[in-house]
Amino acid sequence: RVQVVHSSLPYQILLFLNGWYFAFFFICEVLIFAFKGETLPFADGVLAAEVILVFLMGGVEALRIFFGQKGNLTEQIIGVVISVLLSVPALFGALFLLLWQTYVLRVEVILAGIQIAFIGLQLIFGIISIITFA
Known part of the structure; x- marks a missing residue:
């Protein structure tokens, strides 16, 4: 009996690369906030709130990538759905840092x-994977 593999290789590659990129991104942001804290004036509590946001982003991003990888490799819709849903707060966190x-x-x-x-890109490939697994 032949089993057809439905896992998405491009999606898996993007998740893998994003895991390494986000580690780099996180370290850079922490160092940038250390620089900003030393050189720029902030209102009370603002710097702390922005640093807390970066750490929350780290948690959300770790969960998003984990569920995306496991859902894709096991061809389980629920993991990819959780990853797609976690893309929304991850996207807003990145947009906050950008804008x-x-x-x-x-x-x-x-x-x-x-x-x-x-x-x-992961959102697009995640939705395609959900459709493929269904």
Whole structure:
């Protein structure tokens, strides 16, 4: 009996690459916030709130990538659905860093833009995977 593999290789590659990229992104953002905290004036509590957001993004992103990889490899719809749903807060976190934080450095525009591109592509491939698995 022949089993057909429905897992998406491009989706898996994107998830793998985004895992490494987000680790780089996270480290860069923490270092950038350390730089901003030392050199730029912030209102009370604003810097702490923005740093907390980066750490929350780290948790959401880790869960999103984990569920996406496991759902794709096991061809289970629920894992990919959770990953697609977690893409929404991940996308808003990256958009916040790109558009709405107190000070946006040029390097952050580049870093957040790449992260948004990863999330957008994974969202598309995740939806395609859900359709394929159904």
